[in-house]
Amino acid sequence: MAQREVDQTAIAQMRYGQGTSMDNNDRLRTIFADALGIDKDLVVDELEYNSIPEWDSVAHMALVAAIDEGFEIMLDTDDVIDMSSLSIARDILKKYDVEF
Numbered sequence: 001m002a003q004r005e006v007d008q009t010a011i012a013q014m015r016y017g018q019g020t021s022m023d024n025n026d027r028l029r030t031i032f033a034d035a036l037g038i039d040k041d042l043v044v045d046e047l048e049y050n051s052i053p054e055w056d057s058v059a060h061m062a063l064v065a066a067i068d069e070g071f072e073i074m075l076d077t078d079d080v081i082d083m084s085s086l087s088i089a090r091d092i093l094k095k096y097d098v099e100f
Contacts, residue, residue, distance in 0.1 A: 023100075025090070028067070028070075028086070028090060028093070029086070030070075031066045031067055032047070032063065032086060032089075035059065035063040035067075036052075036055050038052070038054050043086060045086050046085070047085060048084055049083075049084040049085065060083075063083075064080050064083070067089065071098055075092070075096075079095070
Protein backbone atom coordinates (compact mmCIF):
# COMPACT_ATOMS: atom_id res chain seq x y z
CA MET A 1 0.00 0.00 0.00
CA ALA A 2 2.78 2.47 0.88
CA GLN A 3 4.47 1.81 -2.47
CA ARG A 4 1.22 2.62 -4.29
CA GLU A 5 0.92 5.92 -2.39
CA VAL A 6 4.48 6.83 -3.32
CA ASP A 7 3.81 5.94 -6.95
CA GLN A 8 0.66 8.08 -7.03
CA THR A 9 2.55 11.02 -5.51
CA ALA A 10 5.32 10.67 -8.07
CA ILE A 11 2.77 10.53 -10.87
CA ALA A 12 1.05 13.68 -9.59
CA GLN A 13 4.39 15.47 -9.33
CA MET A 14 5.23 14.62 -12.93
CA ARG A 15 1.75 15.43 -14.22
CA TYR A 16 1.55 18.82 -12.54
CA GLY A 17 5.15 19.88 -12.99
CA GLN A 18 6.30 19.76 -9.38
CA GLY A 19 10.03 20.01 -9.22
CA THR A 20 10.20 21.49 -12.72
CA SER A 21 10.34 24.97 -14.16
CA MET A 22 6.54 25.02 -14.69
CA ASP A 23 5.21 28.12 -12.93
CA ASN A 24 2.25 27.91 -10.59
CA ASN A 25 -0.12 29.66 -12.99
CA ASP A 26 0.65 27.10 -15.69
CA ARG A 27 0.37 24.30 -13.12
CA LEU A 28 -3.07 25.54 -12.05
CA ARG A 29 -4.25 25.81 -15.67
CA THR A 30 -3.00 22.27 -16.33
CA ILE A 31 -4.83 20.98 -13.25
CA PHE A 32 -8.06 22.69 -14.35
CA ALA A 33 -7.76 21.28 -17.88
CA ASP A 34 -7.04 17.75 -16.67
CA ALA A 35 -9.71 17.71 -13.95
CA LEU A 36 -12.40 19.17 -16.19
CA GLY A 37 -11.34 17.24 -19.28
CA ILE A 38 -11.06 20.35 -21.42
CA ASP A 39 -8.40 21.90 -23.62
CA LYS A 40 -5.93 24.05 -21.72
CA ASP A 41 -6.70 26.95 -24.08
CA LEU A 42 -10.20 27.11 -22.55
CA VAL A 43 -8.78 27.64 -19.06
CA VAL A 44 -8.90 31.42 -18.75
CA ASP A 45 -9.54 33.73 -15.80
CA GLU A 46 -13.18 34.14 -16.87
CA LEU A 47 -13.85 30.38 -16.68
CA GLU A 48 -16.52 29.94 -14.00
CA TYR A 49 -18.26 27.07 -12.25
CA ASN A 50 -21.23 25.80 -14.29
CA SER A 51 -20.31 28.08 -17.23
CA ILE A 52 -19.44 24.96 -19.21
CA PRO A 53 -21.08 21.51 -18.98
CA GLU A 54 -17.78 19.93 -17.93
CA TRP A 55 -17.59 21.95 -14.69
CA ASP A 56 -20.46 20.52 -12.71
CA SER A 57 -20.58 19.55 -9.03
CA VAL A 58 -18.88 16.19 -9.57
CA ALA A 59 -16.10 17.74 -11.66
CA HIS A 60 -15.73 20.44 -9.00
CA MET A 61 -14.82 17.83 -6.39
CA ALA A 62 -12.36 16.19 -8.80
CA LEU A 63 -10.85 19.63 -9.41
CA VAL A 64 -10.49 20.24 -5.67
CA ALA A 65 -8.78 16.87 -5.22
CA ALA A 66 -6.43 17.61 -8.12
CA ILE A 67 -5.55 21.05 -6.70
CA ASP A 68 -4.91 19.51 -3.27
CA GLU A 69 -2.64 16.92 -4.88
CA GLY A 70 -0.96 19.23 -7.36
CA PHE A 71 -0.06 21.90 -4.80
CA GLU A 72 0.34 19.53 -1.82
CA ILE A 73 -2.25 21.37 0.26
CA MET A 74 -5.68 20.66 1.72
CA LEU A 75 -8.30 23.25 0.89
CA ASP A 76 -10.69 24.27 3.68
CA THR A 77 -14.38 23.61 3.13
CA ASP A 78 -15.13 27.33 2.77
CA ASP A 79 -12.46 27.60 0.08
CA VAL A 80 -13.91 24.61 -1.78
CA ILE A 81 -17.32 26.29 -1.79
CA ASP A 82 -15.93 29.73 -2.74
CA MET A 83 -13.78 28.46 -5.61
CA SER A 84 -16.03 29.45 -8.49
CA SER A 85 -13.52 30.53 -11.16
CA LEU A 86 -9.90 30.18 -12.16
CA SER A 87 -9.24 33.68 -10.90
CA ILE A 88 -10.77 32.97 -7.50
CA ALA A 89 -8.91 29.65 -7.30
CA ARG A 90 -5.66 31.57 -7.77
CA ASP A 91 -6.62 34.01 -4.98
CA ILE A 92 -7.54 31.13 -2.68
CA LEU A 93 -4.23 29.38 -3.32
CA LYS A 94 -2.36 32.52 -2.30
CA LYS A 95 -3.78 31.97 1.20
CA TYR A 96 -1.86 28.69 1.20
CA ASP A 97 1.42 30.45 0.33
CA VAL A 98 1.27 29.50 -3.34
CA GLU A 99 2.93 32.28 -5.30
CA PHE A 100 1.72 33.50 -8.68
